[in-house]
Amino acid sequence: MAETDWNPWRRFLALPNESRTKTVIVAFLVSVVCALLVSGATVLLRPIQTANRAAEEQARIADLVSSIPGMAALLEQSGGTLSTVIIDLQRGRAAQDVTSGTLDTALADPANWTALDAEADVAGLGQRPDYVQIFLLRDGEDVSLALLPVTGQGYGGRIDAILALQGDMKTIAGITITGHSETPGLGGRIEERAWQASFPGTEIRDDTGEVRFRVARGRATNAHEVDGITGATRTGNGVTRMMRFWLGPDGYGPLLDAIERGEF
Amino acid sequence: MAERTDFWATLTDPLIRQNPVTLQILGICSALAVTTTLATALTMSISLTIVLTLAAGIISMIRRHIPDTIRLIVQIVIVASLVIVIDQVLQAFFADISRALSVYVGLITTNCLVLGRTEAFARHHAPLPAMIDAFGNGLGYSLVLIVIGATRELFGKGQLLGAQVLPLATEGGWFTPLSLMLLAPSAFFLLGGLVWAVRSIKAEQIEPPEHTPPVRPEPAE
Numbered sequence: 454m455a456e457t458d459w460n461p462w463r464r465f466l467a468l469p470n471e472s473r474t475k476t477v478i479v480a481f482l483v484s485v486v487c488a489l490l491v492s493g494a495t496v497l498l499r500p501i502q503t504a505n506r507a508a509e510e511q512a513r514i515a516d517l518v519s520s521i522p523g524m525a526a527l528l529e530q531s532g533g534t535l536s537t538v539i540i541d542l543q544r545g546r547a548a549q550d551v552t553s554g555t556l557d558t559a560l561a562d563p564a565n566w567t568a569l570d571a572e573a574d575v576a577g578l579g580q581r582p583d584y585v586q587i588f589l590l591r592d593g594e595d596v597s598l599a600l601l602p603v604t605g606q607g608y609g610g611r612i613d614a615i616l617a618l619q620g621d622m623k624t625i626a627g628i629t630i631t632g633h634s635e636t637p638g639l640g641g642r643i644e645e646r647a648w649q650a651s652f653p654g655t656e657i658r659d660d661t662g663e664v665r666f667r668v669a670r671g672r673a674t675n676a677h678e679v680d681g682i683t684g685a686t687r688t689g690n691g692v693t694r695m696m697r698f699w700l701g702p703d704g705y706g707p708l709l710d711a712i713e714r715g716e717f
Numbered sequence: 718m719a720e721r722t723d724f725w726a727t728l729t730d731p732l733i734r735q736n737p738v739t740l741q742i743l744g745i746c747s748a749l750a751v752t753t754t755l756a757t758a759l760t761m762s763i764s765l766t767i768v769l770t771l772a773a774g775i776i777s778m779i780r781r782h783i784p785d786t787i788r789l790i791v792q793i794v795i796v797a798s799l800v801i802v803i804d805q806v807l808q809a810f811f812a813d814i815s816r817a818l819s820v821y822v823g824l825i826t827t828n829c830l831v832l833g834r835t836e837a838f839a840r841h842h843a844p845l846p847a848m849i850d851a852f853g854n855g856l857g858y859s860l861v862l863i864v865i866g867a868t869r870e871l872f873g874k875g876q877l878l879g880a881q882v883l884p885l886a887t888e889g890g891w892f893t894p895l896s897l898m899l900l901a902p903s904a905f906f907l908l909g910g911l912v913w914a915v916r917s918i919k920a921e922q923i924e925p926p927e928h929t930p931p932v933r934p935e936p937a938e
Contacts, residue, residue, distance in 0.1 A: 466782060476784040483791050487798035494802040498809040505812040637818070638753035638899050644816075684900060 510615075510631050514588065514600065517617055517629040535588040535600065542583055543567070545707025546716075551584050559584055569703065576698035577606030577691075587708075596620055596712050601705055602631075605695025608687040610634035612643070612695060618657070622709040625666075628652045640688030651679040657700050662710075666696045727850045731857035733919070737830050738861040739912045740922055744830030748862055749904040751821045755878050758866025759859075760814045764803050764822060766855025769831050772796045773839040773851030780840050792835050797826045830858055865907050873898030 458464045468475040518535070539556060541548040551559045559565050566580045588600035597620040604613045613632035618625060630644045642648055656676045657666040665677035668689035673680050681689045698704050737743045744765075751761040775795055776783070783791050804822045807815040815822070825831065834854050839847040870876055875883035875892045884890020897903050916922045 470782065470784045471786070472784075475782070476787055479779075479782060479784055479791065480787055483794055487794050490798050491801045494805045498805045501809040502805075502812075505809065509812065637751065637757060637821070683896070 506632075513629045513631050514615060517600070517615060517627050518590075518598075520627055535590050538587055538589055540585050540587055540705075540708055542581070542585060542704070542708070545705075545711050548584050553586060556584060556586055573703050574698070575694045575701075576604070577694070578604065578698070581703065592620070595715070596622075598626060599712065601699065603695055603699040603704075605691055605698060607633055607635050607643075607691035607695075608640050608685070609636060612688075612691060614692075614695070616696070616699070618709075622713045623656050623658050625652045625655045625657060635685070635688045640682065640685040642682050642685065643688060643692065648680070648682060655679050657696065664697050664700045664706075666693065666700065668693045724846065724849050727846055728853040728856075731850070731853040732860060733857070733915065736857040736861065736915070737833070737854050738858055738908070739915045741833070742912075743833050744828045744858055745908060747821055747824055747828055748858075748865060748908065749901050750824075751818060752862055752866040752869050752904055753873065753899050754870045754876075755863065755866045756814065757818055757821075758862040760807075760811070760818060761821060761825075762855070762859030762862050764807070764818075765825055765828065765830070765858060766852060768796065768799045768803055768825050769834060769851045769855045770848050771799050772831060772835055773847040774844050775799075776835045777839040777842060777844040777847035780842075783840070788840070789832075789836070792832060793826070796831050796835070800825045830854065861908075861911065864911065865904055868907055869898045869903060873903075 458467070465475065465478060470476075514535075537553055539548040539551050539553060540546070541551075560582050565583045567583055568580045569578060585602060587602065589596050590598040590600075599618045599622070601616045601618065602613070603616050604611055606612070610633070612630065612635070614628055614630045616625065617627040628649050630649070633641070633643060635641045635643060651673065655666065655673075655678070657664060659665050659677070667678050669678040669681045670686060670689070671681055671683075700706060700709065731737055733739075735741075738745060738748055747761060747765070751757045772792070772795055776792055800823060803825075804815070807818070807822060834851050838850045842850070867877060870878075871882060872895050874894055875881060875885050875890075883892035886893045895903075
């Protein structure tokens with residue numbers, strides 16, 4: 454090259470590949486392009502993904518309710534809708550100043566989350582929201598079904614589920630897994646109906662009020678256990694701990710007691 | 718590099734003769750993980766083929782300007798970005814399948830097949846042949862995944878693509894599912910069997926033994 458090129462881009466391309474300048478610039482350019490690509494895709498597609506998730510959760514709730522024997526009829530009787538209630542978990546009763554509309558705003562404020570110490574945090578959550586949206590179905594004055602969202606650490610990540618409890622607040626009416634990242638074919642089978650079918654009728658607490666629910670290793674042996682999944686012991690343990698936490702004193706425990714006493 | 722590349726051979730070679738999975742034993746981690754059902758195997762095949770082809774094209778385009786010292790990082794960054802984009806697209810438009818594949822889409826990044834092809838072929842060839850080679854390798858990988866996925870789903874659940882093919886004994890039929898087929902080891906057995914079958918037909922793929930056993934003298938009488 455006799456005369457130097459006026460175009461800096463072409464001068465840059467003509468640099469030997471081993472030169473330090475070119476190495477740094479190539480690394481920088483590749484990262485910038487890739488960063489734009491990734492952020493662009495994430496930002497553009499997020500609304501669709503959020504809508505997908507919301508629709509899926511609604512579908513699962515509807516599916517859960519309709520799969521519980523007798524619930525479809527009861528639902529029709531009560532006007533075809535579940536009542537949505539925001540619960541203040543600390544007090545174990547309906548929240549005074551938070552509604553469904555303002556729940557997201559309230560939860561964006563870190564003051565509305567309670568940090569859990571290691572001993573109480575069996576489900577591996579780290580912190581717990583103070584307000585949770587639950588769904589109730591009433592038969593006259595009494596609560597006949599409660600749908601409680603629960604979440605906990607599984608083997609591959611968080612497991613999100615919705616648990617349906619019958620009016621006695623002791624017997625499981627059904628469960629549906631709304632989100633998980635367990636190993637497909639092993640722990641991932643928690644999302645299959647066949648496994649979830651062993652939940653209805655299981656009692657979460659014994660007569661003293663202690664939470665006894667457990668995912669068994671192998672077949673369930675008593676009224677407080679559900680069948681385990683072969684090859685997914687850690688997922689099963691995660692589900693056990695999730696249920697123990699959410700049905701215990703730091704979760705819905707106070708609320709369940711209140712409903713049982715008929716205060717709700 | 719100036720000679721005309723034979724596109725047809727580049728495309729079809731990796732299907733059986735140079736199959737990346739059965740001959741080079743590349744990318745088997747995902748071949749084991751996502752083949753419990755045919756549907757996930759298919760989606761994984763399609764995603765991997767797209768990522769591989771695009772990555773090969775992009776890397777081949779800038780192949781003359783990738784400094785040797787950072788070439789692996791540059792390639793991995795490009796592959797990883799493509800994988801994230803694909804993952805996001807799957808989550809947005811194919812939410813069900815994305816849930817079934819869960820973490821394995823992300824693992825395309827570490828699939829040795831992708832880096833293997835970009836490093837071995839795309840870095841030395843023009844974009845078009847590089848993409849054809851990548852596409853062919855993607856198809857070769859897909860072929861193996863589909864065979865294993867179909868076998869595992871058929872014998873593990875008696876289904877194909879979720880439709881019951883073999884009537885289950887529990888529902889009045891005759892077929893008892895082999896639950897082993899749904900566990901990871903069965904994929905090893907099937908893959909091993911497949912490699913054996915391919916190498917019995919195509920004897921030239923048999924590798925010379927790396928070690929020869931020491932010669933033992935005949936036991937004295």
